Amino acid sequence: MAALAPEATAASIDRQLLDLDHLDARLAAGENATPVLQQALRDADETLAARFLEGTPAFELVPLRAAVMDEIVTRVWTLCLGSLVDEACLAAVGGYGRGELHPASDTDLMIIIPATLPDGLEACLADLVTRLWDIGIEVGHSVRSIADCVTEAEKDITVATNLMESRVLAGDRQLFDAMQTATSPFRVWPGPAFFEAKLAEQQRRHERYHDTAYNLEPNLKESPGGLRDIHMVGWVAKRHFSARALSDLVGLGFLTESEYEDLIQGQHFLWDIRFALHLLAGRREDRLLFDFQAELARQFGYKDTEHTLAVEQFMQRYYRMIMRLTRLNEMLLQLYQETILYADVDEKPTLLNKRFQVKRGFIEVTHRNVFRRYPFAMLELFLLMQQHPEIRGIRAATVRLLREHRDRIDARFRRDLRARSLFMEILRQPSGITHALRRMHGHGVLGRYIPAFAEITGRMQYDLFHVYTVDTHTLMVVRNLRRFGVAKHHDEFPLLSEMHARLPKPELLYLAGLFHDIAKGRGGDHSELGAEDAYAFCLQHGLSRYDCRFVAWLVRKHLLMSMTAQRRDISDPGVINEFAVEVGDLNHLDHLYLLTVADIRATDPKLWNSWRESLLLELYRRTSRAVRRGLGRPIDEDELVAEAQHRARELLRRRGLHHMTVRSIWRHFTPDYFLRYSAAEVAWHTEAIHSAGDAAHAPLALIETDAKRGGMEVFIYTRDRANIFALAVSALDQLGLDILDARIITTDNGYTLDSFLVQSERDEAEAPEARVERMRETLINHLHDPQALPEPSSRIAPRRLRHFKTPTQVDFSDDTRNDRTAMELITGDQPGLLAQVGYIFARHGLRVQNAKIATIGERAEDVFFVTDDENNPLSSAMRQQLRSDLLSAFEGESDIMRRGDGV
DSSP states (O other): GGGGGOOOGGOOOOTTTTHHHHHHHHHTTTOOOHHHHHHHHHHHHHHHHHHHHHOOOOOHHEEEEEEEHHHHHHHHHHHHHGGTTTTSSSEOHHHHHHHOTTOOOOOHHHHEOOOOOTTHHHHHHHHHHHHHHHHHHEEEEEEEEEEHHHHHHHOHHHHHHHTTOOOOEEEEEHHHHHHHHTTTTTTTTTTHHHHHHHHHHHHHHHHHHTTSSSSSSOTTTTTSSHHHHHHHHHHHHHHHHOOTTTTTHHHSSSSOHHHHHHHHHHHHHHHHHHHHHHHHSSSOBBBHHHHHHHHHHTTTTOOSSSSHHHHHHHHHHHHHHHHHHHHHHHHHHHHHIIIITTTTOOOOOOSSSEEEEEEEEEEEEESSSSSHHTTTTTHHHHHHHHHTTTTOOHHHHHHHHHHHGGGGSSSSHHHOOHHHHHHHHHSSSOOOOOHHHHHHHHOOOOOOOOHHHHHHOOOOOOSSSOSSOOOHHHHHHHHHHHHHOOOOTTSSSHHHHHHHHHHOOOHHHHHHHTTTTTTTTSSHHHHHHHHHHHHHHHHHTTTOOOHHHHHHHHHHHTTTTHHHHHSSSSSSSHHHHHHHHHHHHHHHHHHHHHHHHHHHHHHHOOTHHHHHHHHHHHHHHHHHHHHHHHHTOOHHHHHHHHHHHHHHHHHHTTTOOOOOOOOOOTTTOOOOHHSSSSSHHHEEEEEEHHHOOOSSSSOOEEEETTTTTTTEEEEEEEEEEEEEHHHHHHHHHHEEEEEEEEEEOOOSSEEEEEEEEEEESSSSOSSSSHHHHHHHHHHHHHOTTTTOOOOOOOOOOOOOHHTTOOOOEEEEEEEETTEEEEEEEEEEETHHHHHHHHHHHHHOOOOOEEEEEEEETTTEEEEEEEOOTTOOOHHHHHHHHHHHHHHHHTTTSSSSSOOOOOO
């Protein structure tokens, strides 16, 4: 029974699990106790594992294992202590004290000793612990006098909790009773103090998991909604109400029957997973690691469907259960708070309207029939909390009524003009929108009001790109959009904040954020399906047809900007003009830019970086200029080149370079160079080339930290010879650098200008100057002999990458404007990937003219613009052979087909 399980007894053990008569007969016959008990425990564990795999639920097996452990441990106690067996007390504490032991759980023991130790007891206790370890029992133990118990309990609430859950296994019962009396709520940690300390402990624990259980590899025990949250309810019940089992709280009126069933059902579900996890891992493991998720899904009977993997179905069930337990935990702890801490506080409620009032800072209904008589009040509740930010929360009794009545949010409710008006009013409030939506979601209101949102609740995507469930990600997108409009966060994204301030109807943007991923998991294009949902919802809520179409367009195109920035050559005026035509006007561009940044930042905290920020900003600025110029007047390449040259000349003039010197260096540079590099970069390159002189015999390598792009800029200038790209990426791979971006330009007179934006994969203790010099020397050494191309070194992929296998795809297209071939490579990300690609290119004699490097979670999605060794596009035969070699190098890396959802 959750944290208050009754003591397990030997009577519950059957002979097949542990034949006590036979065991005792062998010990009485003088057999060596250690191997006998070791084998008995091993056989019992194997029997328990077999029963679990045959379908016996963990809630039957967990107490049985504790009972088996009782029999083993007490026999060791008797053997080791001999005549001193009653001079101390052996007690089980922690989960073992509750009568709960999973296959690899620690066996936590406490030995209570008298104030004065009898002769020989200390040696006997040392032998006891050694013998238990020899048997194979993972023992966590403490040896304390009663005074020690009191001292430690007063200092540490965790110790007090363990003592409260302890039970006698063997020895002097009087010592145990004296300990319990000395550490009772009347002496140590009375109910109110205990509750406040445990509440603070839970808050700290949740903070370690960023207050969410919706992580890629959640912790069954410690994450919000995990087993510890169930234990928390039981601990307080036992300490303050002297309850022996959670069911006692039903009789006390603190739990309804349905809430009790929810807690027990949740515990049993988590126990099943934990039991299976321990068996799979072969050790104590409470994290749902990728290593085990797919196998757990198989064991629990899930199967892949056309649109959803078995592991995604399994994890969705897990996340939904965790969400229910989290909200139940919150409600019950608030009920405890009101009962334990505020029982003597008599405060007159403040009336908000005829349906709601505020008491002790918490909003509550004025009478228990409010939601039955006025169903729309289930939305009004959240609007009032927005309008009164001083309200601390919802009274537990009102939460309970909300849970009881939320099924009334049906088709009729959704047609009610009052409900629709309230929902739109929530989105139009000047503050509190994110909190309102999160509360609505947490209490099961949002998913009932928008049924499609209920479908994505708890839905995970089995990849390394989306680190949150779809519902959590969606609400984080809305939160990010709102953050652009909050004055105190203006310094984070000044341009975006200014843009947000100009929006005439920001609620349209929030609706787009709410619906952008709402069709995930249905099959088909989730952007198109989501756009249809968004249009219908907006129309039902009284928006003009123009606004409905606008929101639907944002949902349909929410991936367009990120995909254009990351996978296309945005220095190409043709790409910019194409994107500008797609966007149409500045209003659409501004909204799409805001939504794109909010979306990427809500996908993975590590995904947003200066490089992506700079890419999107560059695309925005170039497109904004194209739109202002007029879609009928596309940007002229010559004009852009002239502008870039003019700005770079001004910078170089200030640095003392004569214009004729600049002209002599630039005369062989192609227009592509000036399109792809900023004026500051052109000036940097030009000055360095001038200082170095002729680079025909000694390649030039420059390295500079690029704060705006979030990495280190590596620039190489040398004669254009075979294998330059392959040699460069090989050197960078050897240095342990992650390549974010690559730009390759060839001059008219046979030189190459290659730039790589790199980040280190590891923390560097080396001084920056020494590190730069080491990088430069490594690059020069690699580039010195273009024919000496080393084979890529093999490196072990990180644990997480090994569990995600992406099928390799190689696609070619013609870049006729630039007279080259575009090759897209999609494969599983892995250490040294680009070095391997470069090696294959070198074997084919290819020249890389440009590259777009993108890593999306466990997927590498790279685009290379290549020519043959005579600078011609690749022939059909060459494409076929190149595809074959790349597939041979990277194929076999995946048996999990992805669906290409994008950002």
